[in-house]
Amino acid sequence: MASETMNNTQAAPKPSSQVLLKAVNLSKRFPMSSGWFQRTRNFVHAVDGVSFDLMAGETLGLVGESGCGKTTTGRMLVRLAEPTNGQVFFKNQSGELEDIAHLKGKPLKEFRREAQMVFQDPYESMNPRRTIFDTVAEPLQVQNMGDHTERMERVSETLAMVGLTPPSSFLFRFPHELSGGQRQRVAIARALVMNPSFVVADEPTSMLDISIRTGIMQLMGELADRLGISYLYITHDLAVARYMCSRIAVMYLGKIVEMGDTEEVLQNPVHPYTKALLSAVPVPDPEATRAPVDIKGSVSVPVDPHPRCRFYDRCPIADDFCRNNDHPPIEDKGGGRLAACHKA
């Protein structure tokens, strides 16, 4: 029936020992808005001490509910936001890990050639007054790469690569003349036109219809394989993460609570939050039954949070130890699985 299928093996972990990006104790605090002359007293701890490695060519999934800090983490990695604390080491042209967390000026501009982002909303991520050519050529233009002719060739080549063929029929159209799926392909082309080694994909398929979604997922997987790109794939949808990512990290209120091989985390979650999240996901099978989710309430905003475990208030297995001790460190719970829980 379907003319193409998405290959299963894509999500298999890739043997690669080369670290492309290393986040160390990354934090971002936002001041709560206050009056003009008042001192800001409260901070939202959007991301709080997040550490992970991203291997070259790997796709790491960052999953969690809205407000868990996954998008802020992604934005810090491509330096759309500056971390309040912590370091981001990125492998530069000479093969050394360089802290890009506070780069400015020319070095920052050079870093941007290597790290790009694909945004969630295909309808808002393109300037409605610029043609597809202008949109995709923009990175080349601001980075002063190539002359007009070379840019034209590079843009056409990239459009063809993301499946917009023939490119000439798309170059001089406006975003509103394209469908959602086509626009997301343009957004991917824009991110890839400078041939980066790292792309943050922020829910790239969540606004697309199911019949379009697989095509985009497949395209991103193929491009990763072909061009050796590493993705940080941000999503709230565990099922999508299952197909896109070799490893996933689950975030809750600014902290990574569990991290490991995707299939293993999904089959055998360790952290009570991951368990709850998994059991809440509906399954497209009327015969399937799920255990009720035994956590209460909903995600709050981490304004000056208590030092104890962030999940304490909603946790079904929390006890006095959890109440009286600080947020547990993320540690190996066996088999390479990392989790931040006193009880697991």
Added chain:
Amino acid sequence: MSAADAKAKVPSSIWRARLRLASRSLSENWGLFVRTRIGLIGLAIIGLYALLAVAHPILMNTVWEPRIYDPVVGYAFDATQQPAPPSVKHPLGTDPLGRDILSQLMFSARSEFLLGLLAATVTVVIGTAVGAVAAYFGGWVDTLLMRLADIMIMMPAISVLIVLSALIGVEHLELALIIGILSGFGATGVVLKSQALSVVVKPYIDAAKSAGGGHFHIILVHVVPNLLPLSFLYMMFTVTSAIFSEAVLSFLGLLDVRMSWGLMIHTTESAGYLLQVTEFWWLIFPASLSITLLCSAFYLVGRSLDEVVNPRLRSR
């Protein structure tokens, strides 16, 4: 076709494609503009006055004798009494000082246009820059510009102009600059900033940043073009308010201008004819009607542009 040929052809085809897109969007927008009707009426009135303005120097150099028809220093020797009612030689009559009213009207039209368009251009350039910069940078830049805007809005424009005209002597050029600065840093800047705020949060701004685009690039390429339709709309409204302010100030005798529609009414008033409208109608109506018509014309064009740029207002 060889590869070299293809390369050489690419840049020219880009410009051709851009030209085609621009002309297409222009014709689409023109179509929408025409459908509003009121815009066309406004445009027709503006065209009529533009014609009058252009015709004046031609007439002065050909059929009209400067001694008689000069709008400021001419004198209608051929009339028996001043002000003279309309006649064949003076289609709109003469004023209390014996000057031809049609000539005054046509002469003034040019300066009204210059005043209006200059004030509007200054307003829009300043307002767009203020709006884009305040919204994009936020923080103290925003605070500074918005407090400045508060001051501009609080300032009673007419009183300021009265004081300034007493101090420095205000002519059309100064008037245009003052109106443009007041409105650009004031109300127009605030309106354009609120529009710009909805632009600067769009992901395409983030995309441009992560591509490595500088502040200048982002403001110029992404923020300003998305403000232009609204800027253009406010330009039309500023023309209206500039012409109207000029009329009021001239009528009060506060402008150092040689001739204007406001001044024509002022002359009538100071000669004591203002309340005898029925008897000396030609002293009042041509000038006041022109002020009203031209102001309304720009307003109508603005209104219909509003419908072109705001699809929500468009009737189905």
Added chain:
Amino acid sequence: MTKDPVLVVDDLKMHYVTQAGLVRAVDGVSFLVRRGQSLGIVGESGCGKSSIAMTLLKLLPDNARLVSGSISLNGVDLVPLSEDEMRSHRWTRISMVFQAAMNSLDPVYRVGDQIVEALEAHYPSAGHDSMERVRELFDLVRLDPSYILRYPHEYSGGMRQRAIIAMALACEPDIIIADEPTTALDVIVQDHILREMQTIQRSLDMSMIYISHDMAVIAEVCDVVGVMYAGKLVEFGPTAEVYARPIHPYTRALMSAFPSVRGEKHDLATLPGEPPNLLDPPSGCAFHPRCAYATDDCRTAVPPIVERGDHWAVCWNPYGE
């Protein structure tokens, strides 16, 4: 087992008149919902599923035209009713829960007062009892009664959706239409709300129509499901049947394109092409440009109904024959 039908929709057609032409958003849809049953309508954006909700409630924008068909609610046809008559049916007999709960609650009134107002509009004599009723409703949807006198902005997204459900239940309607009721919510909250809606529905023996793009949500909460494509129902039947043995290639494609966190990790299917433009839908079977099994018949002629018990589809080349 078979209970009385509550809602019978027959050959419903609703079109939008736009500058670009006629949009056939609902193009000849027929179905039936029995008492206590929950029907799911699943489809992609722009297939007309939300237009069905608006049409059933007759909450139509000015440019919408109810072209033909009947909507029989407990034997009363809603189509010819005037707006005044319709108003007396809404809330009391048929009510709704929409997506984006923020818009359904008026931000300047307290939530409890809004429910009281809705109650008193239909039962003017209720008076003092209506506050008591609000308390009952809050209890039913598991909202803390201390929130009755709070404003919508003090509610979280999940709580707002609960309040909307309480409001929809206020007048004990026979049927509730829920259009993407949990789409904007996180999975854990979605799970809680869906479970509670199911419990309430069973305890009140009420009928529901769930409209969603999410195959998994529909699979969990609906007894019967209808699959929509280009303004038409292309497949309809008991949920278990439709999911296990889909007849229409589109249904089958949707199933195999939907990723699941549990079970075996099957390959995901990709559908070629784009969803149809309802201004100018393809001839014959609207799905033919994207269908791997399309034949000449599919391109030119409207496909026949294939019936298998109470499970049917419209297709020239049905599955499983």
